[in-house]
Amino acid sequence: MNVKVCKFGGTSMATAKTIKKVASIVRKDKLRRYIVVSAPGKRFKDDLKITDLLYVLADEIIRENVTTTFDVIKERFLTIAKELHVVRPMRVILEETFIKMKQIKTVDFIVSRGEYLSAFLLAKYLKFEFVDAATLIRFKRNTIDFKQTDKVAKKALKNRFDVVIGGFYGTTAEGEIKLLSRGGSDVTGALIASAVKAKEYENWTDVNGFLVCDPKIVSDPKLIESLTYKEMRALSFMGASVIHSDTFYPVAKKGIPIHIRNTFNPRSPGTLIHQMIPGQKHSSPITGIAGLKNFTLIVVEKQFLSEKVGMDRKILSFPEKMDISVAHFPSGTDTFSMLIESKFLIDGKLDILVSQIRKAIKPDLLEVSQNIALISIVGRHLMSDNYNMLRLFTALINDNITIKTIDYGSSGVNIVIGVDGDDYSYAIQSIYKEFFLKGEDE
Numbered sequence: 001m002n003v004k005v006c007k008f009g010g011t012s013m014a015t016a017k018t019i020k021k022v023a024s025i026v027r028k029d030k031l032r033r034y035i036v037v038s039a040p041g042k043r044f045k046d047d048l049k050i051t052d053l054l055y056v057l058a059d060e061i062i063r064e065n066v067t068t069t070f071d072v073i074k075e076r077f078l079t080i081a082k083e084l085h086v087v088r089p090m091r092v093i094l095e096e097t098f099i100k101m102k103q104i105k106t107v108d109f110i111v112s113r114g115e116y117l118s119a120f121l122l123a124k125y126l127k128f129e130f131v132d133a134a135t136l137i138r139f140k141r142n143t144i145d146f147k148q149t150d151k152v153a154k155k156a157l158k159n160r161f162d163v164v165i166g167g168f169y170g171t172t173a174e175g176e177i178k179l180l181s182r183g184g185s186d187v188t189g190a191l192i193a194s195a196v197k198a199k200e201y202e203n204w205t206d207v208n209g210f211l212v213c214d215p216k217i218v219s220d221p222k223l224i225e226s227l228t229y230k231e232m233r234a235l236s237f238m239g240a241s242v243i244h245s246d247t248f249y250p251v252a253k254k255g256i257p258i259h260i261r262n263t264f265n266p267r268s269p270g271t272l273i274h275q276m277i278p279g280q281k282h283s284s285p286i287t288g289i290a291g292l293k294n295f296t297l298i299v300v301e302k303q304f305l306s307e308k309v310g311m312d313r314k315i316l317s318f319p320e321k322m323d324i325s326v327a328h329f330p331s332g333t334d335t336f337s338m339l340i341e342s343k344f345l346i347d348g349k350l351d352i353l354v355s356q357i358r359k360a361i362k363p364d365l366l367e368v369s370q371n372i373a374l375i376s377i378v379g380r381h382l383m384s385d386n387y388n389m390l391r392l393f394t395a396l397i398n399d400n401i402t403i404k405t406i407d408y409g410s411s412g413v414n415i416v417i418g419v420d421g422d423d424y425s426y427a428i429q430s431i432y433k434e435f436f437l438k439g440e441d442e
């Protein structure tokens with residue numbers, strides 16, 4: 001359909017002033033007919049998001065120890081509503097909602113009211129129709145039922161335009177309200193875009209888009225103007241937190257581009273995420289660099305390990321039994337290693353895991369290195385020329401950075417290296433310098 005689905009995040013919905021910006025963006029393009037919103041977010045650095053206040057309120061309601069938290073939330077909404085001249089309906093819906101919260105008394109229901117009220121407020125201001133996400137987004141137990149959602153939302157939104165929908169929640173077939181994971185309004189927007197087969201999914205946030213790397217590590221890194229879904233997934237999986245890493249599933253299937261835009265700088269081109277980027281050659285073979293700290297590397301070495309059938313599976317079965325997910329498992333001749341987020345190995349779990357592997361495998365060597373940082377170097381052109389690898393490793397070696405492990409992903413869009421946690425920022429700076437400051441014309 002020749003329409004756009006626009007999702008506005010918490011900072012865009014934080015005050016009357018920012019909501020006026022949202023409205024002017026919506027009104028500027030006639031194709032912007034489906035709007036998905038987050039609950040009001042932070043107005044200033046140490047402010048609380050409405051969602052965080054709602055978690056506190058949920059706890060109070062469930063423990064039957066209600067204090068003034070609801071009044072704080074109510075005041076936040078009413079202050080915005082007053083300035084937008086929609087205070088009357090807002091007052092009514094706030095009172096109704098509080099009564100329902102005390103009746104239904106589940107965390108998911110109570111917390112979901114942030115996006116519900118936010119959507120209601122914007123709909124009133126825009127004079128659009130408010131559509132409850134509970135009528136569109138389906139859950140099967142605790143996870144989204146993508147197929148059902150597509151069907152239900154498609155039917156419910158047929159011939160309905162100019163609507164505002166709250167993100168971050170949906171219902172089970174039995175009508176129980178369920179929350180998506182934090183930041184999940186991005187996924188709601190993608191689900192709606194897929195259901196109405198939108199021409200584009202615009203995700204309006206408070207940054208210009210994906211940057212080549214973290215601006216806290218490299219000052220003023222370049223903006224990534226376009227990337228593929230796969231590259232986006234690889235970057236957000238490894239910590240580039242512009243949008244929820246699950247956002248691409250619903251839209252990628254239908255080839256709907258995601259366009260990240262900045263509500264506070266609408267002139268910026270933003271980042272366009274597509275299936276494929278036709279014919280365009282990047283100035284750098286790298287699209288972006290992302291990374292995460294605090295991993296533990298466990299290396300197991302045993303003679304003839306590579307020749308024994310099922311050995312890798314056997315080693316991986318130990319973390320699996322302990323419900324620990326393994327982020328990467330690079331292997332070599334007679335060695336097998338696992339990279340695990342250290343937070344999964346606290347409270348003695350590391351010792352248990354290691355002793356189980358020792359007992360079952362009787363390795364010739366078992367080495368544990370903590371404080372490992374992983375850096376994912378992402379680029380669809382990266383693997384097309386071996387010279388890129390030479391440049392990458394030479395840059396790191398010249399900057400005295402020791403590479404502890406490498407996972408040369410078969411996806412063809414990224415390579416993950418592990419370095420000592422203390423070298424993390426230097427390694428990213430080194431790669432950026434090589435590929436973006438000196439390699440501009442390569």
Ligand code: ASP
Pocket residue numbers: 009010038039049051114167168181182183184185186
């Ligand atoms: N308001 C929710 C959060 O803070 C969901 C969202 O913004 O997408 O996580």
